[in-house]
Each structure stands twice: as C-alpha cells, then as structure tokens.
Amino acid sequence: MRLFFSTTSPYARVARIALAEKGLDTVEGTLTDPWHDAPALLAANPSARVPALLLDSGLPITESLLIVLWLETQRPQPSLLGAQPDHAISRAGVAMGAIDAAAAIIISRRIDPGFDESPLGLRRRRSVVAALERLEADPPALGDRDATADLGVIAAVTLLDYIRFRFAAATWVPATPRLDALASRARERPSFASTLPRDMPKT
Ligand SMILES: N[C@@H](CCC(=O)N[C@@H](CS)C(=O)NCC(=O)O)C(=O)O
Numbered sequence: 001m002r003l004f005f006s007t008t009s010p011y012a013r014v015a016r017i018a019l020a021e022k023g024l025d026t027v028e029g030t031l032t033d034p035w036h037d038a039p040a041l042l043a044a045n046p047s048a049r050v051p052a053l054l055l056d057s058g059l060p061i062t063e064s065l066l067i068v069l070w071l072e073t074q075r076p077q078p079s080l081l082g083a084q085p086d087h088a089i090s091r092a093g094v095a096m097g098a099i100d101a102a103a104a105i106i107i108s109r110r111i112d113p114g115f116d117e118s119p120l121g122l123r124r125r126r127s128v129v130a131a132l133e134r135l136e137a138d139p140p141a142l143g144d145r146d147a148t149a150d151l152g153v154i155a156a157v158t159l160l161d162y163i164r165f166r167f168a169a170a171t172w173v174p175a176t177p178r179l180d181a182l183a184s185r186a187r188e189r190p191s192f193a194s195t196l197p198r199d200m201p202k203t
Contacts (some may be wrong), residue, residue, distance in 0.1 A: 088140070102166060135176075
C-alpha cells in the first residue's frame with residue numbers, strides 16, 4: 001500500500017493518524033504537493049488531492065473519511081469509533097466541517113488576498129469559531145496510553161493543530177484550554193506526534 005500525503009494537509013493527517021492507530025504505520029508514504037499535479041497522484045485521484053491510498057491491488061481509495069471507513073472494514077480492531085460511536089462520529093463531523101472551512105480560507109487567499117474579510121471569508125471563519133467553541137464545551141476524551149484514539153479525538157486534534165499552524169497570529173481564534181490539553185496529551189502518541197503539521201520541504 002502507498003499513501004500520497006502532504007505534511008500540511010489536515011485531511012492527510014487524519015488518514016495518517018488512522019493508519020498508525022490501526023498499527024499500519026509502516027504503509028509506504030509518498031510525500032506529494034497536490035498542487036504540482038504529480039502524474040502518480042493524478043492516476044490515483046482524478047481530483048489531484050491528498051490523501052490518496054493506493055491498495056496493493058492497484059485500487060485507489062480517496063477522501064480522508066473513506067480511507068478511515070475502508071480501514072474499519074479491513075481491520076475492525078482496534079475500532080476508531082470508540083466506546084460511543086455516535087459521539088465519535090458526531091464530533092468528527094463538527095471538526096471536519098471546520099477543517100473544510102479553514103482549508104477554504106487558506107486556498108481562497110491564493111486568488112483573493114482579501115478573502116479573509118470578505119462575506120464568504122467571514123462565514124468560513126464563523127464556522128471555525130463555532131466548531132471550536134462546540135468542541136471545547138464538550139471535548140472528546142482520550143483514554144490511557146493503551147487506548148486507541150477515536151475518530152472524534154483524531155478530527156478534533158487535527159483541527160486544533162491545523163488552526164494553530166495556519167492561523168497562529170489570528171485574534172479571532174477562541175481560547176480552547178480543554179482542547180489544548182487534549183492535543184497536548186494526544187501528542188504523547190506517536191501517531192499524532194509524527195504527523196504534526198509542518199511546511200512542505202522545498203524542492
Ligand atoms: N474531502 C477531501 C479533501 C482533500 C483535500 O482538499 N486535500 C487538499 C490538501 S489539504 C488538496 O489536496 N488540495 C489540492 C486541490 O484542491 O487541488 C478529503 O477529505 O480527503
């Protein structure tokens with residue numbers, strides 16, 4: 001198997017953490033800037049987006065949450081849905097919506113440097129703030145070291161770390177002490193520590 005990923009992508013990070021939590025961290029990774037339209041990525045994903053997981057059969061699985069779904073079917077244990085699947089999935093939905101909103105702000109700046117303050121930019125910002133506030137009010141819980149991180153934890157921590165990475169100086173990001181504590185505990189796990197967002201290496 002081969003995973004196309006970038007070090008900045010929160011979506012790729014969700015897939016990478018999920019693979020590692022399932023004990024599949026030895027899957028070969030191909031560092032790929034999706035914006036460079038690498039032929040191998042385009043062959044795996046017509047949308048030219050990361051993550052894309054190429055199975056040994058040659059079949060590609062794209063979309064972060066579908067990669068998680070595929071993992072659940074192939075390797076049900078340990079489950080990424082945790083003890084309360086409803087809650088894990090619900091929180092993951094809130095976090096993924098905010099990841100979409102945050103990523104949309106970053107991408108839209110490429111064509112409109114003033115996007116952040118535009119009506120649509122402010123709407124996307126509101127989504128991020130509202131999701132962080134909702135997750136902060138009722139944060140997912142991480143068990144002890146032996147417990148697997150569920151999808152709610154994976155998505156919430158991925159969101160928070162992405163916001164810190166991309167919007168470090170933003171004054172509109174709310175204080176989230178409970179999520180900060182969760183992220184700091186999650187960082188004790190190799191799956192989270194080894195996938196912290198960072199700029200892509202210069203080529
Ligand atoms: N819904 C997709 C989103 C993937 C996505 O947008 N990835 C970004 C990187 S953060 C990408 O590859 N963008 C390149 C492009 O949009 O052309 C998922 O969950 O995997």
